[in-house]
Amino acid sequence: MTNTSVPCPSFGELADYWTSDITPGDAEGIETHIFNCERCARMLAEADRLRDGIGALARNGSIQAFVNDAVLNRLARDGVRIRSYALGPGETVRCAAWADDDVIVARLRADFTGVESVDAEMRFDTGEEWAQATDVPVRMGETELVLALPAALVRSAPTGPMRLTLRRSAGASGERILAEYVFQHEGTLQRR
């Protein structure tokens, strides 16, 4: 049973409670509300479960995303095993996922001058698409993008060359292809 005369916050406003953005005053406001409103207490618990679930997915190496060093550092602190490959434009790298790797990281270097966002796609030599991402934000002055892939996903990919292409996002003027990289995927390796 709910008994409160204060309007209920939105789900997003409640979820802000779990961020470092919230001011002490706003946090106290939410606390006062949820101790008098069972419905909002349940929503706040739901938001907590979502953030906990997101954290669990990251710790399990189950997230495919363009990330930055803040995320990689947190993964390392959580004991996630990360294997990194760094490539410049036009480069080919021989790569493999070891059986105990959790996350594979590709550091994609390029000249991103004047670029605000990119689209990325990975294709096999056959032309079949393996992965793609659109509207990846690029910070001014950025010299590389960091792509994190679940190692389990990489392990399941067929061996052979895989081409990753970065393009300026649709709508941008000028030459769209920024860089291409080739991953010579050698499959899964086992430690002896």
Next chain:
Amino acid sequence: MSTCDDGVVARAVAATDADEATAAETELYRRFAPRVRLFGLKHLPDRSAADDLAQQVMLVVITRLRAGEVREPDQIGSFVLGTSRMMVAGQRRGERRRAAIVARFEPFDEAAETPNDLALDSRRLAPCLAALRERDRTIVLLTYYADRSATEIAAVLGTTAGAVRVSRHRALASIRDCFEARMAS
């Protein structure tokens, strides 16, 4: 009892004898222990500390209700919150946990949802996170996994803190809708 106002439940607890576990006591615990736990998750270092806090606070609340020390049972929510704040402040001063309290409240644990009951199914959540726009997924990860503020994320993405908050709200709502749809299917 489950449809009563919080004040009715609090008064029913106050009317019981000490040493008598009642339906009202269980109901009060069911309603407020999860909220105290949420409060603890915000203010204490880990989930087990938040679980302990929930038990400690509810023991104090029930004891004081029975002793007639809660002047306004209709404002029991405010009383539970005030007790939570005091106990967190006490814990921060290095107050030791009392094992006896944990033992005292073991029977009530069935009344409140436990963390394991509440854990999300990762297999259902993963596709919902994957379905987000790349920019939104980055914001969600930086916020809820890397504990970065909107201002810090804005600097990474070359946008404003306000825009990050808007994107974060939209992304969370999208994940929530997606997850609920998957649970229903």
